[in-house]
Amino acid sequence: MLFSTVILSIEKLCSLHVGPINLTFPAQHCIGLSGPSGCGKSVLLKAIADLIDSSGTITLEGQSCINVEAPDWRRKVQLIPAESLWWHSTVGEHFQHQINPKQLTQLSLQPDIEQQAVNQLSSGQKQRLAILRSLEKKPRVLLLDEPTASLDTDNTKRVEAVIKEYLTVKNASALWVSHDPEQLKRVATKTLKLMNGQLEVDHIEGISE
Amino acid sequence: MSIITLSVWDLLATSSLILILAAISLKQQFNLHKQLIIAAIRATIQLFLIGFILRWLFGDINPLWLIVVALVMLLAAGHEVISRQQRPFTGSFGYLSSVLSMFLSSFILAIATLSIIIQPDPWFSPQYAIPLLGMLLGNTMNGISISMDRLTTTAWQQQQIIEQRLMLGEQSSEALADIKKDAMRAGMIPSINGMASAGIVALPGMMTGQILAGSAPLDAVKYQLLILFLITAGSGFGVYASLELGSRRLFDQRHRLRLERIAGGS
Numbered sequence: 001m002l003f004s005t006v007i008l009s010i011e012k013l014c015s016l017h018v019g020p021i022n023l024t025f026p027a028q029h030c031i032g033l034s035g036p037s038g039c040g041k042s043v044l045l046k047a048i049a050d051l052i053d054s055s056g057t058i059t060l061e062g063q064s065c066i067n068v069e070a071p072d073w074r075r076k077v078q079l080i081p082a083e084s085l086w087w088h089s090t091v092g093e094h095f096q097h098q099i100n101p102k103q104l105t106q107l108s109l110q111p112d113i114e115q116q117a118v119n120q121l122s123s124g125q126k127q128r129l130a131i132l133r134s135l136e137k138k139p140r141v142l143l144l145d146e147p148t149a150s151l152d153t154d155n156t157k158r159v160e161a162v163i164k165e166y167l168t169v170k171n172a173s174a175l176w177v178s179h180d181p182e183q184l185k186r187v188a189t190k191t192l193k194l195m196n197g198q199l200e201v202d203h204i205e206g207i208s209e
Numbered sequence: 210m211s212i213i214t215l216s217v218w219d220l221l222a223t224s225s226l227i228l229i230l231a232a233i234s235l236k237q238q239f240n241l242h243k244q245l246i247i248a249a250i251r252a253t254i255q256l257f258l259i260g261f262i263l264r265w266l267f268g269d270i271n272p273l274w275l276i277v278v279a280l281v282m283l284l285a286a287g288h289e290v291i292s293r294q295q296r297p298f299t300g301s302f303g304y305l306s307s308v309l310s311m312f313l314s315s316f317i318l319a320i321a322t323l324s325i326i327i328q329p330d331p332w333f334s335p336q337y338a339i340p341l342l343g344m345l346l347g348n349t350m351n352g353i354s355i356s357m358d359r360l361t362t363t364a365w366q367q368q369q370i371i372e373q374r375l376m377l378g379e380q381s382s383e384a385l386a387d388i389k390k391d392a393m394r395a396g397m398i399p400s401i402n403g404m405a406s407a408g409i410v411a412l413p414g415m416m417t418g419q420i421l422a423g424s425a426p427l428d429a430v431k432y433q434l435l436i437l438f439l440i441t442a443g444s445g446f447g448v449y450a451s452l453e454l455g456s457r458r459l460f461d462q463r464h465r466l467r468l469e470r471i472a473g474g475s
């Protein structure tokens with residue numbers, strides 16, 4: 001973790017029952033986060049994405065959150081929830097550009113999926129597409145709230161690979177919420193636990209800082 | 210042609226139809242009987258009251274009293290809008306925004322029509338001013354009531370979709386655009402239907418009244434057209450204004466959805 005640039009830093013962040021939180025997101029690293037349900041993981045993620053009120057400072061590559069237009073901030077600090085939602089009829093309408101064919105293959109999605117109707121997709125297909133939909137906005141930080149909860153083992157690993165590659169190629173950073181220690185071992189370079197609104201270092205065997 | 214005056218018995222006979230309908234509702238458990246009877250009693254009292262007020266206003270053209278009556282009508286319309294909302298805005302926002310929207314549309318259109326188009330002497334002559342304003346307010350009130358209800362209930366139901374769109378970096382106006390469009394459409398349907406079906410499906414109430422009261426049919430038609438255009442435009446502007454205010458209220462400056470500003474939201 002040494003010598004890596006900090007992408008996002010959080011100081012004294014408080015929102016609802018969560019906080020104060022201090023946390024830094026180093027480039028090309030993924031922080032694993034776990035904790036019992038109701039401990040405030042989603043609150044923390046929403047506060048970082050500026051979707052709910054919070055106090056404290058969040059800085060993205062030198063720019064403070066309050067000085068960035070909220071929609072711009074959320075494009076750069078993307079929250080990806082466990083269940084994706086779709087509102088247009090076809091997949092393609094949710095994307096600004098053509099979906100990257102390489103990424104479609106990596107996630108084992110058909111190349112013509114763009115033309116398909118959303119209500120004909122399985123929840124797993126939708127979830128994988130939701131990740132591509134977010135990556136298209138070129139986020140600097142990914143806040144992944146159990147992104148593979150609806151996926152089988154093979155697709156889970158595919159998603160992990162796509163995210164890892166994104167972080168490396170784009171020099172980005174991520175926070176990955178998961179209940180599965182095995183998954184955190186695979187994706188994270190550091191793991192934390194949220195207990196009673198406070199972050200604690202969580203030593204999962206097999207992860208070295 | 211002279212008008213046939215209605216007696217109290219004529220009205221009692223027709224009102225018994227409402228009682229029959231209420232009895233059916235009670236038996237079939239439609240749960241409309243109470244509302245029906247209260248609304249019928251309210252209509253009777255309110256219409257007689259305005260009848261007396263108009264008789265008195267017609268005798269004494271004092272613009273000050275006209276303003277008082279017009280304001281009472283406006284405030285009452287605002288009250289009607291918020292009393293039939295499934296998920297009204299909390300606090301006084303719903304009331305104030307609908308009163309403002311109706312003021313901007315109905316009041317200004319009524320004043321413009323009286324002073325520029327109809328031009329009675331004086332232009333605020335109550336015989337023209339009160340019915341015109343009443344028509345405009347009534348229709349705008351319906352439009353605003355329907356569209357606000359649609360806006361808040363849909364936003365509440367689609368909370369997760371709106372938030373997902375915000376997460377992807379959409380402006381609050383983009384994230385709400387579909388819902389707003391739908392609410393505008395819902396609020397405009399009654400006036401558009403009213404114009405499209407006029408004369409074929411139904412003779413509009415005002416024209417019917419004028420013809421019954423002895424006006425020449427073509428004069429009644431011209432007044433009816435004027436009213437139809439006015440109420441459609443008036444409710445359109447009113448609905449548009451109230452949706453602009455309402456959709457801004459649903460978000461804060463950081464484009465966050467603030468559902469706690471509507472009843473039952475969290």
